[in-house]
Amino acid sequence: MAWKNYLDREQDRFVSELTEFVSIPSVSAKPENAADVQRAAEWVASRLTEAGGENVEVLQTAGHPVVCGNWLHAGPDRPTVLVYGHFDVQPAEPFELWSSPPFEPEVRDGRLFGRGATDDKGSMLIPILATEAMLKSAGRLPINLRFFFEGQEEIGSPDMPDFVAANAHRLSADMIFSADGAQWAPDQPQIIEGLRGIASVEIVVRGADSDQHSGLHGGGIANPAMALAQILASMKSPDGHITVEGFYDDVVPLTEDDRAAIAEVPFDAEAYLAETGAPAEHGEPGYTTRERLWARPTLEINGLTSGWQGAGTKTVLPAEARAKITCRLVADQSPERIVEALRAHVERHAPDGVTVEFEAGAARGNPFLVPRGHNASVVAAQVLEEIYGRAPLRTRVGGSIPVMTMLLEHVGVHATMFAFQHDDENLHGPDEFVRLDAFRRGQEAYCRLFESL
Amino acid sequence: MAWKNYLDREQDRFVSELTEFVSIPSVSAKPENAADVQRAAEWVASRLTEAGGENVEVLQTAGHPVVCGNWLHAGPDRPTVLVYGHFDVQPAEPFELWSSPPFEPEVRDGRLFGRGATDDKGSMLIPILATEAMLKSAGRLPINLRFFFEGQEEIGSPDMPDFVAANAHRLSADMIFSADGAQWAPDQPQIIEGLRGIASVEIVVRGADSDQHSGLHGGGIANPAMALAQILASMKSPDGHITVEGFYDDVVPLTEDDRAAIAEVPFDAEAYLAETGAPAEHGEPGYTTRERLWARPTLEINGLTSGWQGAGTKTVLPAEARAKITCRLVADQSPERIVEALRAHVERHAPDGVTVEFEAGAARGNPFLVPRGHNASVVAAQVLEEIYGRAPLRTRVGGSIPVMTMLLEHVGVHATMFAFQHDDENLHGPDEFVRLDAFRRGQEAYCRLFESL
DSSP, X not given: OHHHHHXXXXXXXXXXXXXXXXXXXXXXXXXXXXXXXHHHHHHHHHHHHHTTOEEEEEEOOSSSOEEEXXXXXXXXXXXXXXXXXXXXXXXXXXXXXXXXXXXXXXEXXXXXXXXXXXXXXXXXXXXXXXXXXXXXXXXXXXXXEEEEEESOGGGTOTTHHHHHHHTHHHHOOSEEXXXXXXXXXXXXXXXXEEEOEEEEEEEEEEOSSSOEEHHHHBTTBOOHHHHHHHHHHTTBOTTSOBOSTTXXXXXXXXXXXXXXXXXXXXXOHHHHHHHHOOSSOOOSTTSOHHHHHHHSOEEEEEEEEEEOOSSSOOOEEXXXXXXXXXXXXXXXXXXXXXXXXXXXXXXXXOOTTSXXXXXXXXXXXXXXXXXXXXHXXXXXXXXXXXXXXXXXXXXXXXXXXXXXXXXXXXXXXXXXXXXXXOTTSOTTSTTOEEEHHHHHHHHHXXXXXXXXX | OHHHHHHHHHHHHHXXXXXXXXXXXXXXXXXXXXXXXXXXXXXXXXXXXXXXXXXXXXXXXXXXXXXXXXXXXXXXXXXXXXXXXXXXXXXXXXXXXXXXXXXXXXXXXXXXXXXXXXXXXXXXXXXXXXXXXXXXXXXXXXXXEEEEEESOXXXXXXXXXXXXXXXXXXXXXXXXXXXXXXXXXXXXXXXXXXXXXXXXXXXXXXXXXSOEEHHHHBTTBOOHHHHHXXXXXXXXXXXXXXXXXXXXXXXXXXXXXXXXXXXXXXXXXXXXXXXXXXXXOOOOTTSOHHHHHHHSOEEEEEEEEEXXXXXXXXXEEOSEEEEEEEEEEOTTOOHHHHHHHHHHHHHHHOOTTSEEEEEEEEEEEOOEEOOTTOHHHHHXXXXXXXXXXXXXXXXXXXXXXXXXXXXXXXXXXXXXXXXXXXXXXXXXXXTOEEEHHHHHHHHHHHHHHHHHO
8 A cells, every 4th residue: 555655654744744734823713813714724725735636725705714625536437525624723722721832732742732733633634644645656546535624613614604505516525524523532433423513602791881899889780790690590500401491492302212322332430520520420410421412402601701800809890791602402403593592581581780782603503413324434434443443433422513514405415524533632622632643543544435435 | 378388389299299109000909019019118108208207117017018107296285196098009900991001190181090090099198298298388297197008908908907906006096087088079078987898709610620622521511600600699689689698697777867867968870870881770679779889788799700701702611610709798797707608608509510619808897887976077077168168978988998997996996088089080990080189189188187186
């Protein structure tokens, strides 16, 4: 296998290219990093061209850009495959919790540390490198290949519904593989059969027009931070049941078969708590932790801000208080209906003495389920079993990749996650890292996948 | 009156000295400003010496320092007066809401803007300047005078109980006047008869040991931000009644006389809302807004912090959430008992799945009430009536000056607030300012006060 020699020979260069890629702070959430997201798009376009990709373009949207390219010379009898990934990353704050600066990647113990190292820069580089290895060593690919890399996954892909609808011709394929996703463990592969959807909102409670002296005005006017706490507490009971009216209306109840399939996958509560550091499992009564993570919707506060946040005491009565919330959704919830249920709830529970603003966020994604026996998943499972020497587990993931359902709608194909991240790699947190042996193994897996199709 | 000519002649210099004083960022709440608080103490000591103060010392405590000095040559038949003030200030954040930088004072329209301009740097400079005017123009004061300026009022004077107890000899006096306090309006004086006490606490809720991906872990473990919201919401009902068990136990009910005295002072709800910008009055049912502000206890959130606070969405499940709270207290509540009531409540209401830390804050102050007809207040009222041409209103203030009750305990004297701030001068908020005509008038008032005693 000539491509294998090529991968072996070029691996050091690939790692230094990944280092360069991760160094670009392409944080899609922060307006001040918009130029960095664009720079990352250009880096991807240039790297894809170098790998042998053709018709490579940086395509603008109303927000962050997209990179598309292809190689379509395998012939009409060969399948066309679309590979998806994203080059934007989560914010890296709080910086002080990182062992090395998030945008100055560092290799320690066979792991490359940096924001986006695994989610999704390391992962999306893998199919590009596999393509390069095959084209440079054999001069051709056994399949027709299209690439679709976006710059707004981490903010919920707000412009992708329009983009995918308008660019279905660039994305049309027989099979879709996502380079965003994960394997179960370094020695255990998985086929991910479901993702949760997502909806995001922000609540802003306002009282006085600037922060007031809490002695001079406390008791006279309402405190927006307390009003916000009351609104938030009205949304979830302490046992974890979501109390927003209508929130569960569209949830398809888990069948006995669903529960059995979920229970088939081992769950080690102790290991889970050790991984997260949480003192206990916690959530909606009546479901196992795994069921709650994979197949039940959530309402999570992502951030709270009000008043004085520094050391010691500042006796202010804050002028405003803000909460950021995202919900993860399951079939048949829709982000639009959930946002409206939240809006109605907040309006109904807004206390007196303050004004409450409710803002629907940009993140919108439908839940996604791949049917068992789906063709691309079957091939992916065979390749994974060859490489790992073990059959993949059939799992779900609590996270969301909104584009999956858009591709299903407009390209008509269920995407298969074929990706080599691991849940313990601190995705979205400090000290995110990618295992370099998984990065290498992923390249081989993509080459084998292309050969198997 | 030679001192009057002196005040007229030197006013420009006084304003530039106030500018210099306000430029020192003596923020007692922020550890990184400790050296600035010390620098402000040294500035005060030097300015007091220049004014003719004797035995001036910067005295260290376990926290921020104190400045004492005196002038004791009026003779044993003349009364000894203690003047109190503070040279520390509130934090100035958020800086972006200031029209000019908080520590680069600027005069606009007869107002000097800067953090501490009125609370309490402008106010505490007034008696020093009055002393200088009398000593430089007449060579003597008609009274014996002591000065007591602290550097930790804005954090609740944590070391002052020890300091006042150990230094009662430096503070002994027949009358005490506080240069922290306020007048009712530029054309209406007041005698403040009551202050509320204060107690501060912080609640820290922890879950996972670092921020987690809210998709991968939402539903599996508890969210500390939601747990905090539930704890906070359990402390106050939406109508403003505090629901912490035992919170009102020691409150002395308002008598009909108390209520009548409070109702005597005009209250313009529309003007109050215009001043604060709040959409409505709000608070504990069964009391007027003025009663709630002056004579009922409060529980106010001063700050909330958790997770992602920047723009857009960051899908984290926060590792921790924090709330800072201060309560204002009325007779006979004690800060110690209130802190214990809050601690017990938080322990009782801590939700499952998180750990909750409860920290008693440094701010501790007892409520303070001056008896009607108190000697120093009678003299102060006469002087104020002379200067303003109107009898002072008898009022209370919702804020706290913890040292007042310590002086009562250890020096045996009720302090009288004799100060020239106004509530609309953005104390503790952005764009704090002092009216320069009130700054000038205060100097004259202190000279007249000293003459009247």
